[in-house]
Amino acid sequence: MEAKRVDDSLFRPLSPEKRGHDPIQRPSMSVWKETILNVLKNKMAVLGFTLLLVIGFFAIAGPHMVPFDPAKQDLVNTNVAPNSEHWFGSDDLGRDVWSRTWYGARVSLTIGLIAAAIDIILGVTIGGISGYMAGRSKFGDRIDSILMRIVEILYGIPYLLIVILLMVIMEPGITSIIIALSVTGWVGMARIIRGQILQLKSQEYVLAAQKMGTSHPKIIWRHLIPNTAGIIIVNLTFTIPSAIFAESFLSFLGLGVQAPFASWGTMANDSLGVILSGQWWRLFFPGFMIALTMFAFNAFGDGLQDALDPKANK
Amino acid sequence: MYIVKRILIMLLTIWVIASLTFLIMKFIPGDPFASDADVLPEEVLQNIRAKYNLDEPIAVQYVLYMKDLVTFDLGFSIQSETRSVNSIIADGAPASALLGLQALVIALALGLLLGIVAALNHNKVLDYASMFIAIIGISVPSFILAPLLIKYFAVEWGMLPVASWGTWQHSILPTLALAATPLAVIARFMRSSMLEVTNQNYIKTADAKGLSKTKLVIRHGIRNAILPVISFIGPLFVSLITGTFVIEKIFAIPGIGRYFVDSIFNRDYPVIVGTTIFFSVLLVLTLFIIDISYRYIDPRIKLTSGGE
Numbered sequence: 001m002e003a004k005r006v007d008d009s010l011f012r013p014l015s016p017e018k019r020g021h022d023p024i025q026r027p028s029m030s031v032w033k034e035t036i037l038n039v040l041k042n043k044m045a046v047l048g049f050t051l052l053l054v055i056g057f058f059a060i061a062g063p064h065m066v067p068f069d070p071a072k073q074d075l076v077n078t079n080v081a082p083n084s085e086h087w088f089g090s091d092d093l094g095r096d097v098w099s100r101t102w103y104g105a106r107v108s109l110t111i112g113l114i115a116a117a118i119d120i121i122l123g124v125t126i127g128g129i130s131g132y133m134a135g136r137s138k139f140g141d142r143i144d145s146i147l148m149r150i151v152e153i154l155y156g157i158p159y160l161l162i163v164i165l166l167m168v169i170m171e172p173g174i175t176s177i178i179i180a181l182s183v184t185g186w187v188g189m190a191r192i193i194r195g196q197i198l199q200l201k202s203q204e205y206v207l208a209a210q211k212m213g214t215s216h217p218k219i220i221w222r223h224l225i226p227n228t229a230g231i232i233i234v235n236l237t238f239t240i241p242s243a244i245f246a247e248s249f250l251s252f253l254g255l256g257v258q259a260p261f262a263s264w265g266t267m268a269n270d271s272l273g274v275i276l277s278g279q280w281w282r283l284f285f286p287g288f289m290i291a292l293t294m295f296a297f298n299a300f301g302d303g304l305q306d307a308l309d310p311k312a313n314k
Numbered sequence: 315m316y317i318v319k320r321i322l323i324m325l326l327t328i329w330v331i332a333s334l335t336f337l338i339m340k341f342i343p344g345d346p347f348a349s350d351a352d353v354l355p356e357e358v359l360q361n362i363r364a365k366y367n368l369d370e371p372i373a374v375q376y377v378l379y380m381k382d383l384v385t386f387d388l389g390f391s392i393q394s395e396t397r398s399v400n401s402i403i404a405d406g407a408p409a410s411a412l413l414g415l416q417a418l419v420i421a422l423a424l425g426l427l428l429g430i431v432a433a434l435n436h437n438k439v440l441d442y443a444s445m446f447i448a449i450i451g452i453s454v455p456s457f458i459l460a461p462l463l464i465k466y467f468a469v470e471w472g473m474l475p476v477a478s479w480g481t482w483q484h485s486i487l488p489t490l491a492l493a494a495t496p497l498a499v500i501a502r503f504m505r506s507s508m509l510e511v512t513n514q515n516y517i518k519t520a521d522a523k524g525l526s527k528t529k530l531v532i533r534h535g536i537r538n539a540i541l542p543v544i545s546f547i548g549p550l551f552v553s554l555i556t557g558t559f560v561i562e563k564i565f566a567i568p569g570i571g572r573y574f575v576d577s578i579f580n581r582d583y584p585v586i587v588g589t590t591i592f593f594s595v596l597l598v599l600t601l602f603i604i605d606i607s608y609r610y611i612d613p614r615i616k617l618t619s620g621g622e
Contacts, residue, residue, distance in 0.1 A: 136619060137619050138619055141618050141619050144617075152598055156327075156335075156594035157338065158335065158574060158590055160575060161338050161339055161586070162338070164578065191549065192542055195545035196541065196542060198615045199541050202614035230506040234499075237502065238452050294452055295449050298445065298502075305506070
């Protein structure tokens, strides 16, 4: 077959309207803009976020909406069922459950959110480093081994002893509760993230990043950790309630929110004896608020995860 | 060689935990005989303290304790002086372990099922229903669930015994109360990681090859998605089988859960360290087994740079 000559006569200039770039498939936008749009499209995420805003609003304004002080006793109107005056009823000392619930929201949400944030920062950092270093070199094995032994030691020492030790050193209050919860709270998270990183680091994109000379910290933060986002969100959604309940236990021990002040955990704990006698509102309202907050976080977290996951893009 | 090294490291870890626990508990103010101080003459208190070496400097007490520990002797309880810590653990461990195992099996079986069903029906009714159950499970702690279970199943409907321990019927309510939260957490983990796995190319490939749905889920889905659950159940397993203070107290179960807490409030020093060592041995062993199991679940995982 005769070879075809390629000369200039075979080429023609583009018509003027076709010049320029090929049309881009969709308008380009920044990552954040795209994320926000994706979240807004996700109904559950919007619902969760709205609920969180509403809960936040009531935590700030709720106690001021009724003429009752959350700590004020009223021994004439004890154990009143919910009515037009006491919207959520009153407890055995006549304190208004509505104002206590929203006052408690401030305490519980502060503790839950900060403790969970510290757990996640520490857990993800330690777990990420540990999982990434394991199996790399003799040195890497040693780092992993040391970090995991620290996890075991913190897990092994009785939590109560550490709490009592903190009570000896520190003043009771929200700060000491958060420290007590954070000292050991991160270890479970660290083990889970380490397991995830161990599994993820054999993926091709990690090898590609390594071969292109990306630094180890950058591989951990930019490539591995974002791929554990789902697990981190799930972890967050049960770290917050467990911190809220742990706070009620610490308050019971004297390290924490002292009576007459309230938190969701202490309200639930105090009402344990009375659910059998029918005063359901004392357990129901703080318990329902915890569940509602968790639902809101879960819905928002799941939506955020879908929105952030490029693999799930349509 | 690897195994020998790991065992040495485990022993070292347990020793560090025991030593730190010993130091912290001695640093905390308090006296195991505080309640006897008013009734007993000073000389008698002195003698009792001498019996438990509490009159010695802390360093001497530590050496004496470690000497006994080498022969697996955990000493005698101060609170109930006729009982050795070894016998307290031996008596209470079976009930706690049985209860913990039952709860773990239920949490794992139902949690995995809920999570997988939710992921396979992403954003459909079954997904929302499973996650609704999971959120309830996470939001209602065992100290609230247990009295509610007793109120309905035992008191109002009379289906099951209120409390105590003996027949298998006794263990149903405490098992449920204990399993609820871990069940919910496992379901959430499994759903989340299943969702990620179902987006992977190998699932699409296997699906395109015409693999049946069941095989697809079991062979490719679950095996790749289960790792976070495995990581999570390691420490959970140890906490469950060593008993839980709240559940054992509410249901009057003769386990060892309460000793972990009561011993600290009573400053019952030998019981504090003894139960801590018992817990740590199980913890360190379990986490080791979990680490080993990673390789069998996902052969791509490399834990050490050597050839094992």
